[in-house]
Amino acid sequence: MSPNLPSEDPLTRMHRDLARALAKDPDKVKWVMVIDLARCIGCHACAVACVSENKLPPGVVYRPVMEEELGIYPNVRRRFLPRPCMQCENPPCVSVCPVTATWKNTQGVTVIDYDRCIGCRYCLTACPYGARCADFGGYYTTPTAERDGLILGRKAAAKGYEDAVAPEYGKTWPSRGHGSPIGNARKCHFCQHRLAVGQLPACVTSCIGRATVFGDANDTASYVRECMGSPRVFRLKEEQGTQPNVYYLA
């Protein structure tokens, strides 16, 4: 075996790090993410896993993967840049909310109270990363055919996805069509509901290139802390003064 290959799957180490973080005083944990662009192959698995995990409706995506073509033929290459919420230290989206429906929790994650949000969408315009989406209330299954007894269509499809309860923030949200989160701003929350039960965010576990690293920045032994020390590290739009907690490795 090549000495360059990792001796264990980074996911295994991240799970170990996570268990250690969850055993700590929650106020001493600071969740961060590092995305190694050199390992991202642009498969969009993280984006799809996130949509599936959070039962996101059409038009709402927490972690799109942006693609860029560089160079001039024949010397060309493609670059992929997944963009979750940056969980900024100084989030512009929080201070503009007129009803304090969004705030940074003690672990550094910017969260939203769906029952308080009035749907003014000011936070959407304030986020320099376009990381917030408005849930306008669409359904993936709307155009699906349905004929009782003849075509097993829309109802069956909805049963498998849209009628399922979104697990966000560990609450039981009603099925779609009955109030929040329809009409609200929505965003990536580092899968708070998964972390609460000892699971890594869906985008981390689904990343086949192991490009997404997640963990506690305050744990000096964690894999994510090790990655943050890389000389390849950078953050998006640092000039905005937002101090993102999502780091990229160039």
Next chain:
Amino acid sequence: MAKTKRSNPLLVVAGLGLLVGLYGVFEALVYRTEATGLGSYVPWGLGVVLYLLFLGLSAGGLLVNCLVYILGKKELDRVAGVVTYATLVTEVCAGIAIALDLGHWERMYRFISTPSLTSPMFWMLIFFAAVLFVYVIKALAIVTGNQSLARVCSLVSIPVSLGFYATNGYFFSIVTSHPAWSGSFTTVWFVLAALLSGGGLVTALAWFSQEESEVTLSLGRTVAVLLACFLIFEWLYFSAGYRGGRSDIAGALTAMLTGQGAWSFWLLHIGLGLLLPLALLLVGRNSPAAVAWAGLCIVAGFLAYRYAFVVPAQSVPMLPGLDKAWQDPRLTLRYTPALGEWLLTLWVFSLGLAGFVVGPRLFPRLFSRPAWLQPLAR
């Protein structure tokens, strides 16, 4: 509009508009933003445009109060009633337009129960309510002939209104993610734009509603100065934006000038809203009718100006390639207002028109000279 013969057809038009536009209100109340053409990258559209238009139109009260109580143009106090009424009607229209643009309008009580003092939107609401309150009291003072109370309200309304219009500009100026909006310039420009559009409205009302030729011509001269200042500011905005060397600002400006709604920018805003009234104010400066028509043109053109300010600025992606990363009609940089949004716009305009048409019948004292300016009966 005080003349019944003239106002009846307008009342029919307003009634039809209210009837047809009712579907837009229904959609906004029941389906909220679902039926709009908005998306996550262009989250503000016609609702915000309407709000900005009407809040600007409400600035006629500020303009007249400044002219009367700071610059000493006492003759303008003759139209104090109609100006106060116009401020109230346009504020109500602005309030309805923005409330129906919310995803959860039924939670507006949250502004009071869980306020955020760091949000310009919260302060916007506070100033909005304060302006409304001061002008309601002033209207009551005019109706009851209480000159001293009207004077106090007018004086109080000046800083309160300035705070309101400046907060609206500040609201946009802190959004650094949209560089075409951000910067302290926006705050000043918003106050100027509000004074110009509000001035246009009260100039038109002074003639069409009150037939006060002296007041109309006086207001016309002020509006001409404001119009010239606005043109200079607009030139500075585009010039500084293009010469600053930032591609995102230049992209937003180019979207305004050549993008999807460029026709409305050039024809309605520049042509109808600025150049035509400028020509009318210069050529017909001694004709109250020409000056009043210039005011109406400014009012009509301002819808296009507000649209150009709000929508094209959002057509620049916050990160390159973001709009192509996930395919969905709600995740694009294009915005085309849906039928419901147009109908809601029609309804709000019709409400405003109906307000001005029925105003003289409901509140005749507001549409005549204030009691303290009328000759004493022998």
